[in-house]
Amino acid sequence: MSPNAKSCTPDPETLTVHYFMNGQLLNSVTEHKDLGVIISSNLKVADHCHYASNKANKILGLIKRTIKHRNITVMVHLYKSG
Numbered sequence: 001m002s003p004n005a006k007s008c009t010p011d012p013e014t015l016t017v018h019y020f021m022n023g024q025l026l027n028s029v030t031e032h033k034d035l036g037v038i039i040s041s042n043l044k045v046a047d048h049c050h051y052a053s054n055k056a057n058k059i060l061g062l063i064k065r066t067i068k069h070r071n072i073t074v075m076v077h078l079y080k081s082g
Contacts, residue, residue: 038048
């Protein structure tokens with residue numbers, strides 16, 4: 001009994017593709033940052049959103065720790081400059 005070709009599809013999670021350029025194997029990465037946007041191998045934006053929210057929280061934490069008198073216009077200016 002031979003296997004049915006339609007039922008023998010590879011699992012996309014374990015499927016790996018190797019790319020070559022001038023006979024050399026290119027490195028494989030799961031995510032890459034280009035122009036400030038993180039592109040992941042699964043094409044989901046969760047990694048980029050996580051990175052952006054962490055960056056914003058770091059800036060807000062720095063402002064909160066260093067500025068004693070928090071005027072709203074000064075806070076907005078500091079946040080946008082970071």
